[in-house]
Amino acid sequence: MVYLTRRERFNAAHKLWVETWSEERNLQTFGKCANKNWHGHNYELFVTVKGMPDPETGFIVDVKKLSRLIKEVLLDQVDHSNLNMDVPFIPKGMQPTTENLVILFWKELEKHLEGCTLHCIKLCETENIYAEYYGEEG
Amino acid sequence: MVYLTRRERFNAAHKLWVETWSEERNLQTFGKCANKNWHGHNYELFVTVKGMPDPETGFIVDVKKLSRLIKEVLLDQVDHSNLNMDVPFIPKGMQPTTENLVILFWKELEKHLEGCTLHCIKLCETENIYAEYYGEEG
Amino acid sequence: MVYLTRRERFNAAHKLWVETWSEERNLQTFGKCANKNWHGHNYELFVTVKGMPDPETGFIVDVKKLSRLIKEVLLDQVDHSNLNMDVPFIPKGMQPTTENLVILFWKELEKHLEGCTLHCIKLCETENIYAEYYGEEG
Amino acid sequence: MVYLTRRERFNAAHKLWVETWSEERNLQTFGKCANKNWHGHNYELFVTVKGMPDPETGFIVDVKKLSRLIKEVLLDQVDHSNLNMDVPFIPKGMQPTTENLVILFWKELEKHLEGCTLHCIKLCETENIYAEYYGEEG
Amino acid sequence: MVYLTRRERFNAAHKLWVETWSEERNLQTFGKCANKNWHGHNYELFVTVKGMPDPETGFIVDVKKLSRLIKEVLLDQVDHSNLNMDVPFIPKGMQPTTENLVILFWKELEKHLEGCTLHCIKLCETENIYAEYYGEEG
Amino acid sequence: MVYLTRRERFNAAHKLWVETWSEERNLQTFGKCANKNWHGHNYELFVTVKGMPDPETGFIVDVKKLSRLIKEVLLDQVDHSNLNMDVPFIPKGMQPTTENLVILFWKELEKHLEGCTLHCIKLCETENIYAEYYGEEG
Numbered sequence: 001m002v003y004l005t006r007r008e009r010f011n012a013a014h015k016l017w018v019e020t021w022s023e024e025r026n027l028q029t030f031g032k033c034a035n036k037n038w039h040g041h042n043y044e045l046f047v048t049v050k051g052m053p054d055p056e057t058g059f060i061v062d063v064k065k066l067s068r069l070i071k072e073v074l075l076d077q078v079d080h081s082n083l084n085m086d087v088p089f090i091p092k093g094m095q096p097t098t099e100n101l102v103i104l105f106w107k108e109l110e111k112h113l114e115g116c117t118l119h120c121i122k123l124c125e126t127e128n129i130y131a132e133y134y135g136e137e138g
Numbered sequence: 139m140v141y142l143t144r145r146e147r148f149n150a151a152h153k154l155w156v157e158t159w160s161e162e163r164n165l166q167t168f169g170k171c172a173n174k175n176w177h178g179h180n181y182e183l184f185v186t187v188k189g190m191p192d193p194e195t196g197f198i199v200d201v202k203k204l205s206r207l208i209k210e211v212l213l214d215q216v217d218h219s220n221l222n223m224d225v226p227f228i229p230k231g232m233q234p235t236t237e238n239l240v241i242l243f244w245k246e247l248e249k250h251l252e253g254c255t256l257h258c259i260k261l262c263e264t265e266n267i268y269a270e271y272y273g274e275e276g
Numbered sequence: 277m278v279y280l281t282r283r284e285r286f287n288a289a290h291k292l293w294v295e296t297w298s299e300e301r302n303l304q305t306f307g308k309c310a311n312k313n314w315h316g317h318n319y320e321l322f323v324t325v326k327g328m329p330d331p332e333t334g335f336i337v338d339v340k341k342l343s344r345l346i347k348e349v350l351l352d353q354v355d356h357s358n359l360n361m362d363v364p365f366i367p368k369g370m371q372p373t374t375e376n377l378v379i380l381f382w383k384e385l386e387k388h389l390e391g392c393t394l395h396c397i398k399l400c401e402t403e404n405i406y407a408e409y410y411g412e413e414g
Numbered sequence: 415m416v417y418l419t420r421r422e423r424f425n426a427a428h429k430l431w432v433e434t435w436s437e438e439r440n441l442q443t444f445g446k447c448a449n450k451n452w453h454g455h456n457y458e459l460f461v462t463v464k465g466m467p468d469p470e471t472g473f474i475v476d477v478k479k480l481s482r483l484i485k486e487v488l489l490d491q492v493d494h495s496n497l498n499m500d501v502p503f504i505p506k507g508m509q510p511t512t513e514n515l516v517i518l519f520w521k522e523l524e525k526h527l528e529g530c531t532l533h534c535i536k537l538c539e540t541e542n543i544y545a546e547y548y549g550e551e552g
Numbered sequence: 553m554v555y556l557t558r559r560e561r562f563n564a565a566h567k568l569w570v571e572t573w574s575e576e577r578n579l580q581t582f583g584k585c586a587n588k589n590w591h592g593h594n595y596e597l598f599v600t601v602k603g604m605p606d607p608e609t610g611f612i613v614d615v616k617k618l619s620r621l622i623k624e625v626l627l628d629q630v631d632h633s634n635l636n637m638d639v640p641f642i643p644k645g646m647q648p649t650t651e652n653l654v655i656l657f658w659k660e661l662e663k664h665l666e667g668c669t670l671h672c673i674k675l676c677e678t679e680n681i682y683a684e685y686y687g688e689e690g
Numbered sequence: 691m692v693y694l695t696r697r698e699r700f701n702a703a704h705k706l707w708v709e710t711w712s713e714e715r716n717l718q719t720f721g722k723c724a725n726k727n728w729h730g731h732n733y734e735l736f737v738t739v740k741g742m743p744d745p746e747t748g749f750i751v752d753v754k755k756l757s758r759l760i761k762e763v764l765l766d767q768v769d770h771s772n773l774n775m776d777v778p779f780i781p782k783g784m785q786p787t788t789e790n791l792v793i794l795f796w797k798e799l800e801k802h803l804e805g806c807t808l809h810c811i812k813l814c815e816t817e818n819i820y821a822e823y824y825g826e827e828g
Contacts, residue, residue: 040178095334233610316730454592647748
């Protein structure tokens, strides 16, 4: 069993804000991330799949096809988007934290992946913060 | 003459959009950067000053003081902000491109810098794009 | 179950030297790392916790609070320190190798962590060497 | 149980090409990677071993000895080589994909490793693609 | 005057070998880089242009157009190529060192650049070696 | 004229402390960098030379020879050293700041460099701080 990882990147705006809370509670909880006019990030996305290399091609998966799938299923929705407003698969009102995004990305991508098994979604929000999801129930 | 550089980071939302243009022309010119709901970046800012090391301290400038000044003058305005809406020193209607930002950052910082000379403002928008300004008139 | 990682950095001096050994044996075993006047490193520390995102905030843990805890419990002791001499939780005579440090860091941090579970301590000594500890007994 | 990782680097040429296939099928499958005059990469290799730190030295393994072993067993064969033509332990006709290389590297290195256990071979082909092997049968 | 830099990447094979020299002299001069079956690199290319930001768009140049031009003029020739054999603008027999490549890249790109001025070609061969050319005669 | 840069790395301990000052003044000026038991860094050193590529070899300088020279003249003195105590070419009592080190490194290296011209010494102390020296008098 070999694990293969593809890195992709996207840029997006977001804010952390619970609609049913007061402005005070939002600012206390989320600090500068609650700025009502948004802020944004360069996100780095690492998709890891696992499988056995094909005896002829040496591929677990054609990495160009994997990259194309990630673009169609994920990046075309989130790149240069507003994560709170623009992305169909992010439920309205759900906070677009890295923790929530890795679960949502997993669910979207796993539906479309063929010929190998999704192992991990890793998402870096800054050089100091990243989240990983391996499909484990809590 | 020695050059000393301090790196700082900030996260912000922006869009590229000329108000007096049609939506079509904006999209044609700016592509995905014209998304009306914004997108954003992790910006890396490199401030370079020059001077002679002090014979006793070996400092051109106390880098902690330089860092504090950059925070007060620049980062407190732009970090977790919307560059089109929230920043007093970015004129309304001016596109917040990296090219424009390095000039604006230079003007703000130079006013407050003491004891050494500003040499360069470098701003990285993504890992593939950055702009530099050395105070040169065009 | 989602894994969230926070990166922190610190700078420290250390040497590798067994007091009960001869200088010759120390130099043979540790090479340049046994220099009696110390050497030092920029350490990169990655703390990974796991848990379920809170349904309202989308947080496993408030990453700013996690960062503050790491600073209080670990960085305030080790940053700009001598790892052989200055750090209360490093036993005198124990070699401050990355392998030993990740175990010691785990024990200190786990005592104070609330609301999520410590998953991994990773410590990079140079760009070519790092150690990881997952709390496993040997 | 602690995990220790050593990074090494090497540069090599390769191409992806199945001898028994037509040129058309090779180009369709491997795209530009099938260029008959080769292309090449700066590979980054991460070798992770696991064990308990020695009570006296604090070492799982002397990382300088580990580095020397990696060089003798792997790098001396693959650095500045043609991976399709020059490397004794890469079977002729097997595609030198990152997926295949991590398995081959594991088999070579594990034979020679003493005093600790091989945990992972990770190989980065570009900043966007890497493979990992943990010795798991498929 | 503002400087704007775009990073691109390509992978290529090459060797250093003077045809009119003996094998011995080639190996003595170029070491492992003279391996007759080639080796290769992941090259990082930084193209810096200078100009004044357009008052309306804030652009020195549309960076997407600059990227497209670099791809057409340079990357389409050198990516996944053999630098000694495949590239029309590299004279046969000229060594494809980073020093020579930056001069050749400058000449190719400058011919096609419109609306801004080429300032620097920087090419990284490994993480430890890079060359820069500013169009200066020797 | 082409510029060629070689990166090298070293690890060292140091502290900032003026002997003729009180402890209070030292702590006030240098903060944590004045810790009497030292701290340390992973330094990254970039040496840039300039010249014309040789028509036969394509080299400004044989980069392996340049690397060997840097090791003999600089790294053998400073690697795994105490910069305040161990290095012959750092005057006792001079603060080993990055600003001072780049000037001292320039003077040492320039004496021994043959066949090309030293252009720049750049030294990174952390990922956020670096100094550069181009041989300019103040």
